[in-house]
Amino acid sequence: MTTTASSYTRPSWVKMNFQAIIGRSLPRVIGAYREPSWIFMETIMPILAIAAYVYIYKAMEAPPQYIGYVIIGGAMTAYWMNVLWSMAAQFYWEKEMGNLELYMMAPISRMSILGGMALGGMFNTSVRAVTTVVVGMFIFNIAFKLDDPLMFGLIFGLTLFALYGMGMMFASLYLLWGREAINLSNLMTDPIYLVSGFYFPVKYLGVLIGAAASIIPITLGLDAMRQLLFPGFGDGFLPVWVEMATLVVLCFVFFVLAKYMLDYMEMLGRRDGRLTMRWQ
Amino acid sequence: MSTLSVEVKSLGRTFSQKPKKGEKKSPIIALRDVNLQVREGELFGLLGPNGAGKTTLIKILSTLLLPSEGDALVHGHSVIKDANKIRYHINMVCGGESSGYGLLTVRENLWMFSQYYGMPSKFAKDRIDELLGIMDLKDKGDAKVRTLSTGMRQKMNMVRGFMTDPAIIFLDEPTLGLDVQTSRHIRAFVKEWVREKPSRTVLLTTHYMMEADELCDRIAIIDKGTVLACDTPLNLKRMVKRESVVKLEASGLKSGFDLSTVKGVHGTDMHTEPTTGLTRISLILEEESALADVLSALSVAGGRLQGMQKSDPTLEDVFIALVGRGLVNDDNGK
Amino acid sequence: MKNLWSTFKNASWLGWQMESNWAQPWLFFLYAVVRPIAGSLLLVVMYMVITGGTTGALFAYIYVGSALFMFVAQVLFGAAWVIHEDREHYQTLKYLYISPANFYAYIMGRSMGKIVLTAFSVVITMLFGVFALGLEMPLAAMNWPLIIVGMVLGLACITAFGLALAGISFLTARHAISMNESVAGIFYLFCGAIFPISALPVWSWGFAKAIPVSYWLYIMRMAIFGADSDVVALDTSMSGYDVQTGLLILVASTLVLIVVSVGIFKIGDYIARKKGLIDMTTAY
Numbered sequence: 080m081t082t083t084a085s086s087y088t089r090p091s092w093v094k095m096n097f098q099a100i101i102g103r104s105l106p107r108v109i110g111a112y113r114e115p116s117w118i119f120m121e122t123i124m125p126i127l128a129i130a131a132y133v134y135i136y137k138a139m140e141a142p143p144q145y146i147g148y149v150i151i152g153g154a155m156t157a158y159w160m161n162v163l164w165s166m167a168a169q170f171y172w173e174k175e176m177g178n179l180e181l182y183m184m185a186p187i188s189r190m191s192i193l194g195g196m197a198l199g200g201m202f203n204t205s206v207r208a209v210t211t212v213v214v215g216m217f218i219f220n221i222a223f224k225l226d227d228p229l230m231f232g233l234i235f236g237l238t239l240f241a242l243y244g245m246g247m248m249f250a251s252l253y254l255l256w257g258r259e260a261i262n263l264s265n266l267m268t269d270p271i272y273l274v275s276g277f278y279f280p281v282k283y284l285g286v287l288i289g290a291a292a293s294i295i296p297i298t299l300g301l302d303a304m305r306q307l308l309f310p311g312f313g314d315g316f317l318p319v320w321v322e323m324a325t326l327v328v329l330c331f332v333f334f335v336l337a338k339y340m341l342d343y344m345e346m347l348g349r350r351d352g353r354l355t356m357r358w359q
Numbered sequence: 360m361s362t363l364s365v366e367v368k369s370l371g372r373t374f375s376q377k378p379k380k381g382e383k384k385s386p387i388i389a390l391r392d393v394n395l396q397v398r399e400g401e402l403f404g405l406l407g408p409n410g411a412g413k414t415t416l417i418k419i420l421s422t423l424l425l426p427s428e429g430d431a432l433v434h435g436h437s438v439i440k441d442a443n444k445i446r447y448h449i450n451m452v453c454g455g456e457s458s459g460y461g462l463l464t465v466r467e468n469l470w471m472f473s474q475y476y477g478m479p480s481k482f483a484k485d486r487i488d489e490l491l492g493i494m495d496l497k498d499k500g501d502a503k504v505r506t507l508s509t510g511m512r513q514k515m516n517m518v519r520g521f522m523t524d525p526a527i528i529f530l531d532e533p534t535l536g537l538d539v540q541t542s543r544h545i546r547a548f549v550k551e552w553v554r555e556k557p558s559r560t561v562l563l564t565t566h567y568m569m570e571a572d573e574l575c576d577r578i579a580i581i582d583k584g585t586v587l588a589c590d591t592p593l594n595l596k597r598m599v600k601r602e603s604v605v606k607l608e609a610s611g612l613k614s615g616f617d618l619s620t621v622k623g624v625h626g627t628d629m630h631t632e633p634t635t636g637l638t639r640i641s642l643i644l645e646e647e648s649a650l651a652d653v654l655s656a657l658s659v660a661g662g663r664l665q666g667m668q669k670s671d672p673t674l675e676d677v678f679i680a681l682v683g684r685g686l687v688n689d690d691n692g693k
Numbered sequence: 694m695k696n697l698w699s700t701f702k703n704a705s706w707l708g709w710q711m712e713s714n715w716a717q718p719w720l721f722f723l724y725a726v727v728r729p730i731a732g733s734l735l736l737v738v739m740y741m742v743i744t745g746g747t748t749g750a751l752f753a754y755i756y757v758g759s760a761l762f763m764f765v766a767q768v769l770f771g772a773a774w775v776i777h778e779d780r781e782h783y784q785t786l787k788y789l790y791i792s793p794a795n796f797y798a799y800i801m802g803r804s805m806g807k808i809v810l811t812a813f814s815v816v817i818t819m820l821f822g823v824f825a826l827g828l829e830m831p832l833a834a835m836n837w838p839l840i841i842v843g844m845v846l847g848l849a850c851i852t853a854f855g856l857a858l859a860g861i862s863f864l865t866a867r868h869a870i871s872m873n874e875s876v877a878g879i880f881y882l883f884c885g886a887i888f889p890i891s892a893l894p895v896w897s898w899g900f901a902k903a904i905p906v907s908y909w910l911y912i913m914r915m916a917i918f919g920a921d922s923d924v925v926a927l928d929t930s931m932s933g934y935d936v937q938t939g940l941l942i943l944v945a946s947t948l949v950l951i952v953v954s955v956g957i958f959k960i961g962d963y964i965a966r967k968k969g970l971i972d973m974t975t976a977y
Contacts, residue, residue: 086524087482089447095477102474105467106460113462116865116872124875131882135736138751138888139743175782177458180423181519185475186446192475258711266724269732278735283742349425349442352374355418457784 099191100198107199121157121203122210126218129153129211132278133219144309145279147223150215151308152277155301157207158239159271162246163264165200166193170253171261179254180355189254189341190334193247223308230319231307237326238300244333245296251340254348257356271295276302280314289316296329364434364527364560365397365420371428372415372584389415391584393429397577400557402549404575405564406674412584413564417529420562421451434526447476449527452520454535456513461505465496465515468504469522476523483522490518493548510541517545521552530563534570546574568674580678587681592674599672599680603644608666609657612638619683621656623649626679637665643672643680700794704802708771712806729814730821733759736887737826747826750923754914755887756828757924760818761913762886763811765851765906769880770873771807772855775800776862780971787971796962797955800859804852830917839916839936846940847909850947854906857954860961863970880906889928898930905946907931912939 089095111117132149173179182192215221225231253260274292275281281289281302292298299322306315316322348354370393376384390412397403405413418424420433422442431438434448459468466487473483491497494514499507507515513533520528530549534542553559565571571578572592579589588595618627618640626643644650657664672680713721736759740752779786789799822828858873865872880886883893883901890901901907911931918924920936934942965971 087478090477090479098474098477102471105471106463109467110460110462114865120872120875124878127875127878127882131878131887132739134882134892135739135755135888136743138892139740141743145743172782176460177456178460181451181458181472182475183423184421184446184449184451185472186443186477187475262724266728266731269728269735273731273735273738279739279742284738346425349423352418352424354423 095186096188096191099185099187100195103192103195104199105195107196108202111203117203118206121207125153125157125207126211126214129156129215130218133215142312143221144312144314146219147221147309148280148305148314149278150212150219150221151305152301153215154208154211155238155297155304156272156277157204157211158242159277159297161197161200161204162242163249163268165204166196166243166246167249168253168261168264169193169196170250171257174253174257174355175357177357183345183354188338189250189345190247190337193250194243197243197246224310225308226310227307230323231304234300234303234307234319234323234326237323237330238296238304241296241326241329241333242300244330244337247337248333248340251337251344254341254344255351255353257353271297274298276316280305280316282314282316293325294329296326296333299325299329362399363396363432364399364401365395365403365562366432367393367395367416367420367429368431369394369429370416370419370426370431372412372419372424373427388584390419390426393581393584393586395579395586395589397560397562399560400553401576402553402561402563402574404571404578405562405581406566406568406571406578406678407564407581408566410583411566411581413566413581414531415584416581417451417531417562417564421449421529422446448525449529450520450523450525451529451531452516452533454513454532454537456516458516458519459504459512462503464501464503465491465507466500469515469519472519473522478523486522487518490522494518495544510537513537514541514545517548521548524559526558527560527562530561532565533563534565534567542570546570550574568678572674578674580674580681582678582682588677595674595677596672599643599676603642603647603650604670604672604676605642605644605650605653606668606670607640607642607653607657607664609638609640609662609664610636612657612660612662616660616662618642618653618656621649621652623652626676626681626683628675628679638662641676641679643676696793697795697798700798701802701805704799705805706802708803708806709809710806711803712810725810725813726817729760729763729818732763733818733821747828750927753828753830753918753924754889754927756822756826757819757830757914757917758886758910760815760822761847761910762881763815763818764808764848765880765884765886766877767807767811768804768848768851769855769858769877771804772800772852773858773862773873775803776859790971797856797958800856801852804855808848834919836916836919839912842940843909843912843916843943846943846947847906847913850905850909850943850950853947853950853954857957860954860958863961863965864968880904883907885910885928885931889930891928891930893930901930905943905950908934908939908943908946912936912943915939 090098129149132153133146136145136149170179173182182189216223249260249264252263256263272278274284274288275295275298276284276289276292277297281292281298284292289298293316299317302316303319303322303326306319317325345354370390371388372390374387374389376387393412393416405416407413415424419426419438420431422433422438422445425439433445436442436444438445460471463471466484469487469491470480470483473487474480478486488497488500491500494517496511496514496518499511499515504512504515517533520530533549534545537545549561549563553561563571563574575592577589577591578595580587580595588598590598612631614631616629616638618624618629623645624642625645628641629638631638642653644653654664733756736755737747740755741747744752746752776786779789790796819828819830823830854876858876861872883890883897884904884906885901890898890907893901911925911928911934914922914925915936926932931939
């Protein structure tokens with residue numbers, strides 16, 4: 080019947096999960112190539128929404144650095160939306176398609192599946208973010224002053240890492256819930272834009288709200304990136320090094336929490352029979 | 360003495376129902392005190408009507424669902440405590456499965472799933488190609504999944520399930536909705552796969568008695584969450600050999616006609632063809648002498664006997680004998 | 694006619710169920726109240742950061758425009774999302790398609806759930822603006838007949854746009870979400886939703902005034918604040934249009950839009966049927 084060797088040497092747990100990440104990223108990468116409509120939708124169009132916020136500041140005669148704040152915030156929106164909808168909510172869609180049970184049965188970490196989704200979508204997301212920044216710079220004549228690109232890169236990387244860890248944590252909710260989780264994501268979208276200071280410096284929300292919002296990695300990440308790109312305006316919430324240290328802690332906290340929550344929610348899903356229940 | 364691949368111990372599963380205001384709803388008992396042992400190398404069948412609990416049992420054994428009571432050991436590990444350890448050794452294929460990504464090709468989908476089991480990439484590609492060839496799907500390897508017909512999709516699912524060479528594979532109604540040729544192909548593949556390596560075990564759920572009869576070394580008959588009998592197909596049929604299995608054809612019978620109350624009738628199953636009005640009746644009689652009472656009841660009800668045949672018992676007859684109704688009917692042979 | 698009404702009614706029921714039956718009524722109510730307020734607060738805070746308060750004609754302009762824009766975002770999203778959702782998630786589109794039910798009526802009906810919920814959200818947002826933020830909106834000064842006419846025309850216009858997007862959705866993959874967001878982004882930028890059109894470069898005014906939604910928002914502000922108010926006067930690009938002219942343009946452009954949208958929908962439908970895309974699954 081079969082002529083290939085009937086079994087193979089199972090790789091180490093680390094290698095197996097790395098393979099799983101690559102495997103799950105494949106649909107996203109190939110999808111982006113085969114359905115190129117995303118190029119227009121994810122590059123030109125989001126700039127329009129950002130431009131609206133730019134013009135509202137112009138109508139209010141805001142200082143020019145606020146235009147820059149909007150552009151950077153708009154670029155990071157791409158990653159926030161990717162985390163919320165293309166990663167966290169993805170387990171809901173996978174359940175509807177009948178793939179979730181196959182993932183649950185496989186001997187790999189759920190975080191690898193989510194990591195693969197994030198990796199696969201990273202190209203599209205980054206194209207959206209970079210286009211927003213580049214086009215925004217040219218159309219609105221914004222000049223960034225980056226004296227410490229290494230620090231900027233580090234802050235950006237830590238922000239993404241912590242953000243995706245938070246996204247994995249949210250994804251666990253979708254193992255148990257259905258439309259409740261979708262509506263929770265809907266509910267979170269605008270408040271997060273507000274409290275994280277996507278379009279204005281978070282320091283103007285006050286110390287208490289700013290501190291509470293700091294649990295969301297984008298809050299401090301955006302604030303630090305703005306301080307590095309537009310130094311000297313005094314619009315920062317905390318010193319950059321404090322924000323960087325906090326992001327390091329958040330990275331660790333969210334990934335650990337994600338692991339526990341995914342395991343716990345999976346157990347609840349298995350207990351209540353919700354892992355394979357469609358149309359919840 | 361062969362080792363056990365699957366051991367189910369007093370397994371129960373209940374689903375609670377959300378009652379409406381003022382209503383009281385009792386929980387649904389999907390499985391009740393199920394005890395089973397599946398030996399390594401066995402092709403084990405779970406036969407029962409829709410809603411019997413077959414899929415619920417499979418979901419528990421494949422670690423997708425926790426039992427409410429009892430436990431099960433799959434490949435020596437508990438489904439409750441050691442689900443992660445079990446997953447290295449199992450896989451599952453369901454009937455009517457719609458998994459995969461429509462935008463990817465068949466090979467791409469299969470390769471993606473192979474990576475979740477740590478298969479080396481080249482090895483996976485070779486194995487996929489080989490299995491696609493066996494499944495007569497090689498020319499569709501580069502076709503997008505969304506262009507496949509139902510049968511082709513199920514064949515792809517079969518490749519997905521078998522390519523990881525699991526020690527235990529769960530097949531949940533794998534030929535559901537497929538044409539005769541495809542079903543035959545899949546059954547032949549499953550039979551050969553088990554024969555090829557003695558350590559491979561298959562747990563197959565089906566409500567097609569012919570499929571269970573053809574494939575399975577042993578069959579557990581399950582209904583309303585309970586295992587009614589578990590033995591080889593031959594021994595199960597011998598259970599009803601002592602009794603008489605009679606097949607009647609009658610016309611002129613009105614709906615609601617019921618033979619189960621006639622003395623000596625152990626079990627009955629009736630189907631009326633809407634176009635011809637002909638009613639086919641399968642009877643399990645405790646003794647042949649009960650036939651006279653049956654024919655009498657038929658006549659009183661205005662029926663006219665068109666044909667009669669005494670036959671060897673089938674698994675359907677075994678089911679009727681155990682439960683009192685047919686395998687394909689949900690309530691009392693109607 | 695009976696079929697049309699029946700389909701619309703049943704689709705409306707279905708749309709409402711999908712919007713609401715995921716939670717207990719009290720939780721759903723909380724969600725319906727919190728979500729629009731949280732959305733409006735972003736612009737409020739942006740305004741406060743720059744100007745220090747919530748007074749002035751510009752604040753009223755921004756706040757009311759942002760509240761009304763919820764209709765645009767939600768209805769556009771709702772109509773186009775129906776195709777994607779029924780096709781990919783529930784896989785019922787093909788069964789609906791082959792039934793004698795009127796497909797336009799079905800899409801309109803499914804959108805009704807979103808329209809009702811959005812109407813509630815807009816009212817909540819306006820009330821929040823008046824009582825919590827000091828927004829000046831004297832009820833006695835409002836032109837209620839104009840508000841009603843404006844809303845009917847506006848919803849017809851927005852729903853027509855949604856129908857066109859629904860037709861395009863037949864042909865797109867999971868990017869239906871991005872597409873809706875993008876089109877809503879165009880309107881957000883060019884229609885005077887959150888800032889006067891006159892704040893845009895002059896060369897873009899022509900494009901902005903070609904979009905019916907610009908007139909809808911302009912008429913609604915006239916109806917709420919008065920045709921001669923400071924709020925309406927902020928947008929100098931529309932200063933040549935009085936109520937009658939604005940209404941006329943809105944009616945004419947909405948009628949043209951309805952015809953064009955039905956055309957786009959028919960073309961999308963035809964191409965989808967020709968290419969066998971009615972039941973395609975594209976999620977990845």
